[in-house]
Amino acid sequence: MAVRMYKVLEEHLFEVEGLDFMVKGRISHSDQLPPEVGGYYWEISHFYKPTEGATGPYYPSVRNGKILEAARQGLFFYAKSFRNIGVVAAKY
Secondary structure (H helix, E strand, C coil), X not given: CCCCCCEEEEEEEEECCCCCCEEEEEEEECCCCXXXXXXXXXXXXXXXXXXXXXXXXXCCCCCEXXXXXXXXXXXXXHHHCCCCCCCEECCC
């Protein structure tokens, strides 16, 4: 079984109106990933439904980047769009 190592580069806390906890995000890097994938990866502690009528939470399809700024932009875009609707914890 292969084991990939990631180094946590940044951690961020997001205060979302209506939630009694902080949403946490982090950006990690691994130099063991293929170059076409990019070595930067972001994750977030919770997911949300974009609308009341949505069938389930919105899970971003892209959570990696070839450069740190791309991963940071993805995390911040998701976090700034966060809604207090159908919030579920992630495997963070």
